[in-house]
Amino acid sequence: MDIVIINTGCANLTSIQVAIQQLGYNPIVTSDPSLIMQSKKIFLPGVGTALSVMNFLYKKNIIDLIPKLKQNILGICLGMQLFCNFSEESNGIDTLGIIQSSVLRLKSNNLPLPHIGWNRIFFNKEHTLFKNIPNYSRFYFVHSYAIPVNKYTLSTTNYGINFSSVIQKDNFFGVQFHPEKSGKIGSQFLKNFLEM
Template sequence: MDIVIVDTGCANLTSIKVAIKKLGYNSIITSEASIISKSKKIFLPGVGTASAVMDLLSKKNIIDVIKEFKEKILGICLGMQLFCDFSEECNGVKTIGIIKSSVSRLKSNNLPLPHIGWNQITFQKEHPLFKNIPNNSRFYFVHSYIVPINKYTLSTTSYGVNFSSVIQKNNFFGVQFHPEKSGSIGCQLLKNFLEM
């Protein structure tokens, strides 16, 4: 299977590659549009700012490749947020536009930001992505912006407010947490995605 981790210039690319390798799959890290468009599964990771990653995707001509991709794609953290059409970050950034929603700053009611550490995800519906994962399992989060709960929300998490922690629209999947940093439960989620 051709598995691509999109090179978004962020620091967690290798840890995702290692996690995939532990599950018995090989992946490549690339920003080559021609390779990405022919892959069978895509991981879109993101750490940092929406504007920096969107600039990079634009320069490498990857935005339309992602929008038109027909196989399954998993956005991780900022990668999930980029599936929305707008982010409030940096005075407003136009993002990829798969999901009609804005990404907003996490209003955490005096809890520290960014939201860093382990937190529960609560399923809103049954889904193959959650196979062998108990409801209210804990995953590792690092973020200051959220995707509000919407019709594509598969699970929610609470940190001052409730927000989307897993989303899906058609072949586009997103997780706000970092499965590659979430131990065995994170590995199970990556396995589920790879085997769907």
């Protein structure tokens, strides 16, 4: 299977690549539009700021390509947030516009930001992504911004408030947590996505 991890200029590309390799696949990291178009499954990772990743995608001429993709794509952490149309980060920035929602700074009710560490996800809907994953499973999070609960939310997590921890709109899937840092349960999640 042709699997592409879109090069977003971020630091966690290798850890995602290794996690997928451990499942028996051979993903490539690229920002080449033709390779992205030909792939069967796509990952959009993100660490850092929405502004820096959007600028990187702009320089690589793939901002307009991503919303047109027809194959399944999984946005991870900031990658998921970029699917929305706006982020409060960096004094406000327009993002990819696939999901009509804003990304908001976590109102964590005096809990420290960023939200770092293990937290539970609560299924809002049954989904193939959750195969062999018990409800209330713990995944690893690192973020200060989040997508509010909306009609595309598949699971929520609570950190002061509830936010979307897994989303789906058509072929666009997103997770706020890092499956590549979430041990066996994270590996199962990646496996479920790859086998969909």
